[in-house]
Amino acid sequence: MADQQAKDTKEEQKNEKVSVPLLKQSTLFLTRVPSEIKSQIVSSKPASKQRRISSAGEEDSSEIEEIKCALASIQLSIQKIVTKDDIREIVRSVVADFKEDLKKELQEELTVSIKEEILKDIKSEIQEELKSQKEQYTEDVAKIRKQLTDKVDGLMMDNDTNMENVSKLKKQISKLETKLKTVNELANTAVSMANFNQQYSQKNNIKILNWPERQGQKLKEFCTIVAQRTGITLDVREILAIHRIPSSDKQHPRPVIVKFNTAEARKSVITKRETLKDDFIMLDHITSMNAQLLRTLKAENKQHLVDSAWYFNGHIFVLDRSGHRHRIDVMDNIDQILRA
Structure with a gap:
């Protein structure tokens, strides 16, 4: 009897040792089982424990039932798990989205990189061109500066020469102005003297206007007209010359110049100009x-x-x-x- 109880005790311990991993496995599966089935499984555990207390055979059968129940729940869970095709489709979609995003990122990075490279090249070319132009402009400015310096030096020398020439010219101009002033004074004096001499030579003359002209006219008829109008007897010998002079006035007779021998003879006639105004006009010449x-x-x-x-x-x-x-x-x- 004691041996039988010892044997039963060993069997129980063995069954308990076997049931522990099974329980652990079932518990592991239960974590993936839906909540409805898990609650049913959990609710059944106390009953199995009570049966386990009554007898070892009942405990084994209850563990088997629990395993079956766990397997059933696992099957239900598996039915709800995504299939391989679904996973492939999901993977394809994810990969496609990843490729698209990666493509966009690569394009953006490539665009930025290309832009940076282009800008870098353009900047480098511009810098080289500016450097070349700067060097060229520097050379040109140096040449122009040298040319201007040479020209300025030449102009300074020319200016000094011109200043000397101007100084000489000023002296010459001053002398010429003095001479010109003298010449002007002499010219004015000469003109005044020439006019005076001409007027002096004409002091015994009388200028006659509006004496009608006729063909074959003898100007010494003047003596006869004077004698008839004034009673003054003029000797022909008292008149040195009598003649007409050219005139631009074509509407009136040409003027007549009478040159007397003496101032007294001229004076005797010119004082009677009012008496003779009906025949002609007499003026000082x-x-x-x-x-x-x-x-x-x-x-x-x-x-x-x-x-x-x-x-x-x-x-x-x-x-x-x-x-x-x-x-x-x-x-x-x-x-x-x-x-x-």
């Missing part, structure tokens, strides 16, 4: 310069300075607005004389 001087003095722009102007005995006289009389020569400064 003045030079063209004196005539121009008279026109200038009688011009409108001189009316504020000149009261009257006239010719007498070879000279031009003027009466200013202050009542002062002046003798004016053709080379005089009229404004300076009248404003003095």
